[in-house]
Amino acid sequence: MFLEIVDVFISGLINGSVYALMAVGLTLVYGVTKAFNFAYGSFYNLGGYFAWLLLIPLTVVGGYYSVFFLAVPFFFIVGYLLEKVLIAPLRKYDDWEMKVMMLTLGLSLFMDFGYQSVFGPRIKSLPSIIDGTVEIGKVVLFQQDIVIFILSVSGMLCFGWVLNNTRTGMAVQAVAQNPAGAQIVGIPKDFIFAATFAISTIMVGFGGILLCQKNFVDPMGSTDIMIKAWVITAFGGMGSIRGSLYAAFILGMLEAFVGWYFGMIHVQIATLTLLLVTLAIRPQGLMGRE
Amino acid sequence: MSLKRMVVILVGFYCLMGVMPLFFGGTDYIMNILIMILIWAVVASCWDVIMGFAGIFSFGQVAFYVVGAYASAILSVSLHVPPVYAILLAAVITGLFGVLVGLPCLKLAGPYVALVTFAVHMTLVPFLRGPMGRAIGSGGAQGILTVPPVSLFGMTFSSEHLVPFFYLTLFLTIICTIILVLVIKSYWGTAFLALKDSENFAASLGISAFKYKLMVFGLTSFITGLFGALYAHYVGMLSTRMLSMDVFTILMIMIVIGGIGKYPGVVVGAVITVTLNQFLAPMGMYRPLIMGAIVVVLVLFLRDGLVNPIIRLISSRQKAGRTGEYLS
Amino acid sequence: MLKINKLNTYYGESHILKDVSLSVGQGQVVIMLGPNGHGKSTLLKSICGLVEKIDGRILYDGQEIAGLPSEKIVNLGVTYIAENRELFPYMTVKENLKLGAYARSARASEKKNMAWVASLFPKLMQRHNQMASTMSGGEAKMLAIARGLMSDADLLCIDEPALGLQPSYRVEISKIIREISKQGKTVFIVEQNIPQLIEMADKIYIMEEGAISFEGKKEDALNNEQLREIFLGL
Numbered sequence: 001m002f003l004e005i006v007d008v009f010i011s012g013l014i015n016g017s018v019y020a021l022m023a024v025g026l027t028l029v030y031g032v033t034k035a036f037n038f039a040y041g042s043f044y045n046l047g048g049y050f051a052w053l054l055l056i057p058l059t060v061v062g063g064y065y066s067v068f069f070l071a072v073p074f075f076f077i078v079g080y081l082l083e084k085v086l087i088a089p090l091r092k093y094d095d096w097e098m099k100v101m102m103l104t105l106g107l108s109l110f111m112d113f114g115y116q117s118v119f120g121p122r123i124k125s126l127p128s129i130i131d132g133t134v135e136i137g138k139v140v141l142f143q144q145d146i147v148i149f150i151l152s153v154s155g156m157l158c159f160g161w162v163l164n165n166t167r168t169g170m171a172v173q174a175v176a177q178n179p180a181g182a183q184i185v186g187i188p189k190d191f192i193f194a195a196t197f198a199i200s201t202i203m204v205g206f207g208g209i210l211l212c213q214k215n216f217v218d219p220m221g222s223t224d225i226m227i228k229a230w231v232i233t234a235f236g237g238m239g240s241i242r243g244s245l246y247a248a249f250i251l252g253m254l255e256a257f258v259g260w261y262f263g264m265i266h267v268q269i270a271t272l273t274l275l276l277v278t279l280a281i282r283p284q285g286l287m288g289r290e
Numbered sequence: 291m292s293l294k295r296m297v298v299i300l301v302g303f304y305c306l307m308g309v310m311p312l313f314f315g316g317t318d319y320i321m322n323i324l325i326m327i328l329i330w331a332v333v334a335s336c337w338d339v340i341m342g343f344a345g346i347f348s349f350g351q352v353a354f355y356v357v358g359a360y361a362s363a364i365l366s367v368s369l370h371v372p373p374v375y376a377i378l379l380a381a382v383i384t385g386l387f388g389v390l391v392g393l394p395c396l397k398l399a400g401p402y403v404a405l406v407t408f409a410v411h412m413t414l415v416p417f418l419r420g421p422m423g424r425a426i427g428s429g430g431a432q433g434i435l436t437v438p439p440v441s442l443f444g445m446t447f448s449s450e451h452l453v454p455f456f457y458l459t460l461f462l463t464i465i466c467t468i469i470l471v472l473v474i475k476s477y478w479g480t481a482f483l484a485l486k487d488s489e490n491f492a493a494s495l496g497i498s499a500f501k502y503k504l505m506v507f508g509l510t511s512f513i514t515g516l517f518g519a520l521y522a523h524y525v526g527m528l529s530t531r532m533l534s535m536d537v538f539t540i541l542m543i544m545i546v547i548g549g550i551g552k553y554p555g556v557v558v559g560a561v562i563t564v565t566l567n568q569f570l571a572p573m574g575m576y577r578p579l580i581m582g583a584i585v586v587v588l589v590l591f592l593r594d595g596l597v598n599p600i601i602r603l604i605s606s607r608q609k610a611g612r613t614g615e616y617l618s
Numbered sequence: 619m620l621k622i623n624k625l626n627t628y629y630g631e632s633h634i635l636k637d638v639s640l641s642v643g644q645g646q647v648v649i650m651l652g653p654n655g656h657g658k659s660t661l662l663k664s665i666c667g668l669v670e671k672i673d674g675r676i677l678y679d680g681q682e683i684a685g686l687p688s689e690k691i692v693n694l695g696v697t698y699i700a701e702n703r704e705l706f707p708y709m710t711v712k713e714n715l716k717l718g719a720y721a722r723s724a725r726a727s728e729k730k731n732m733a734w735v736a737s738l739f740p741k742l743m744q745r746h747n748q749m750a751s752t753m754s755g756g757e758a759k760m761l762a763i764a765r766g767l768m769s770d771a772d773l774l775c776i777d778e779p780a781l782g783l784q785p786s787y788r789v790e791i792s793k794i795i796r797e798i799s800k801q802g803k804t805v806f807i808v809e810q811n812i813p814q815l816i817e818m819a820d821k822i823y824i825m826e827e828g829a830i831s832f833e834g835k836k837e838d839a840l841n842n843e844q845l846r847e848i849f850l851g852l
Contacts, residue, residue, distance in 0.1 A: 030401070036401040036404065036405075038408075086586065086590065089590060090589070090590070093593060095550060095551075097347070097400055097401065098341065098347055098400070098550065099589050101347065101349070101401070101404055102542055102546065102585060102589050103585065103586055103589040103590065105349075105535075105538070105539070105542065105585070106539060106542065106581075106582045106583070106584070106585025106586045106589065107582065107585075107586050108535075108582070109535050109536065109539050109578055109579075109581060109582030109585070110579055110582030110583050110585075110586060111582070112535070112578075112582075113575060113576070113578045113579035113582065114579055116575055116579075117575055117576060117579060121575075223412060223535065224412075227408070227409055227412050230405050230409075231405070231409065234402055234405055238401070238402075263420075265416045265419070265420040265421070266416070266420070267416075268412065268413050268415075268416045269413055269416060269417060269420075269422075271409075271413075272409045272410065272412075272413045275405075275406065275409060276394050276395075276406065279394055279395065279398060279402060279406065280393075280394040283397065283398050283402070
């Protein structure tokens with residue numbers, strides 16, 4: 001019983017860390033551009049397929065090292081172009097927020113069924129980044145889990161450092177806090193919008209590469225991920241990076257324990273309940289600003 | 291749009307629909323399309339009232355439709371309630387469900403509302419398929435296969451008798467359309483348009499804005515549930531496939547073609563979309579792919595929908611035509 | 619230095635500026651007076667690339683800047699100091715100032731300007747770790763001006779620097795603007811009325827209903843009975 005709980009705890013921790021990576025990207029892009037991206041989960045799957053394509057059919061030299069190395073420019077370009085071509089033109093409309101939601105929802109459908117028609121409807125499995133186990137007393141840890149945890153946490157730390165210590169990072173925060181002020185001091189707002197979108201795409205793409213090793217690449221799994229990322233963001237407080245971080249781990253744990261105790265089918269219901277209760281009590285989320 | 295033009299378009303549309311069975315009464319394929327047009331036209335109109343007029347970013351419209359359908363089916367199958375009462379009860383249940391969802395989220399900022407309502411949609415699938423759903427009679431993954439048809443005054447309305455069912459639907463459609471037009475053109479509608487323009491004004495109205503939003507949300511949920519229930523008794527079987535994203539997307543295409551807040555554009559949007567969807571049916575897996583692409587392209591290029599610019603074009607032509615006559 | 623020829627500006631359907639032409643010379647202090655809501659702020663925003671739809675010519679140092687994106691205009695050395703400050707609320711004073719030097723043209727002289735700003739606003743520097751959102755109106759205004767100076771701009775477009783401030787702040791702001799002008803910077807101010815400011819003006823414009831209704835030296839304005847009463851409040 002105790003060991004089982006430890007296992008569930010660890011699985012919650014691993015999932016939570018990857019969720020945190022993805023949710024931080026989402027909260028950033030919402031905080032800065034105010035664009036509500038309903039296709040976020042489809043980019044998670046794009047990460048999964050990207051890794052699968054490179055590792056299995058193309059058997060790329062260097063394995064996961066090459067995947068990570070190529071993923072950064074790939075997702076940056078995809079995200080950047082997407083913002084420039086699909087989101088930016090909508091900003092001139094009064095009801096652009098609604099239009100962005102509708103467009104990205106259509107985009108997610110297009111992407112999800114695009115994956116199905118290109119890669120087939122069956123799930124794909126990715127090889128483990130590393131095999132083997134580590135034993136700490138009676139608890140057995142997969143080295144894969146440890147690597148995923150370390151990678152996502154260091155990815156987040158790295159991101160946080162860039163945001164707080166570089167000129168561009170400060171510019172991103174400036175746009176989030178006051179777009180008009182940012183324009184006045186000469187920050188190229190449109191570029192920051194697109195770049196932020198691109199960075200969030202990298203983060204969710206990496207989330208896909210990391211988590212699909214454990215959960216398979218499922219062409220229809222993207223809405224689930226999208227909802228999770230958004231719930232974490234709303235629960236933590238939209239635009240609050242620290243809030244997302246806490247919320248991601250709370251949700252990861254909730255999911256692991258509810259799934260273990262009541263069955264996986266109840267996970268989503270528990271998630272929604274958590275969201276509704278939080279928003280009813282504290283509409284700005286855990287750490288959001290009013 | 292002026293009330294007069296709105297009424298002219300709607301009366302014209304429903305008169306046209308009303309005479310359709312005279313020509314196509316024998317063709318089940320076309321009658322089915324016509325019935326689906328009527329049902330979707332109302333469901334999409336409700337969504338337009340919520341999004342375009344009340345300014346609520348609700349993504350729960352399909353969810354309410356499905357709640358209505360399942361509620362009526364469960365009432366009539368498990369509790370043996372006669373379908374007519376089951377439909378009405380289902381509509382009331384959906385209306386209450388709408389209020390229940392609206393209570394925590396209508397005070398929130400737009401994107402949160404979209405998120406919560408969409409999460410409700412996504413959560414309905416595991417709920418209806420899982421043990422909780424089975425406990426209330428949703429039939430789990432299999433769904434409900436034997437929803438009884440509606441009988442009224444000794445007549446049976448079902449997919450076996452398409453023409454009577456068509457007129458029953460038309461009757462309900464017209465009643466609901468009148469209600470929606472009244473909502474749009476009433477004090478509420480005007481107030482909502484003002485609300486959408488000014489957040490501060492909304493804030494100054496405070497609680498009453500919330501109350502009105504909640505009332506509209508409840509009312510549109512009621513109507514949506516009514517048509518969901520009607521649909522359940524029409525097709526006779528239900529499954530959680532109704533909640534798949536392509537159904538949602540179809541509804542979205544209707545409103546994008548019609549133009550958000552450009553009622554009754556969305557009615558025309560429903561006609562185009564339902565027909566288009568039928569044409570795309572043989573495409574199989576590519577259908578949702580195409581649907582998704584259509585949404586992206588339409589949202590990007592249609593500012594006010596497809597219908598409104600055409601109406602504007604026609605009315606400017608008419609004026610031009612009149613001067614033309616004078617000149618010749 | 620700055621030459622505007624037949625500038626027209628629109629917000630949606632409404633036509634705000636109508637055929638505005640003016641010029642600001644190198645090192646001058648030019649003040650634009652006029653009633654509220656008649657387009658003075660829009661004029662400054664148009665110069666700084668913060669208005670979408672403009673039509674006409676704006677020459678800065680002989681270069682056409684009308685229609686350029688704001689970041690390019692800041693790079694050329696024109697900065698806007700907003701009436702409502704537009705600070706970054708959840709950043710400290712120091713971070714706000716650092717972002718003021720975001721423009722590429724300002725980066726090299728960031729240290730020098732920081733020292734200058736510190737000497738001009740000693741009170742501000744005492745609380746360099748305070749969050750901008752927690753400052754009083756007067757302090758925030760000072761910070762906005764300081765942030766504008768960090769951009770190393772040669773032309774400062776200052777929008778209502780003293781609006782809604784206590785008299786003590788008005789005097790201080792006038793002093794600071796005098797200091798700025800002494801450094802050889804060109805200052806273009808939109809203001810209601812501050813006698814101390816008008817004292818140092820090289821040129822005065824008055825804008826009414828989106829058009830220039832008066833142009834002249836401060837002596838001309840002060841001698842004009844009607845203007846004195848209506849706009850200068852003397």
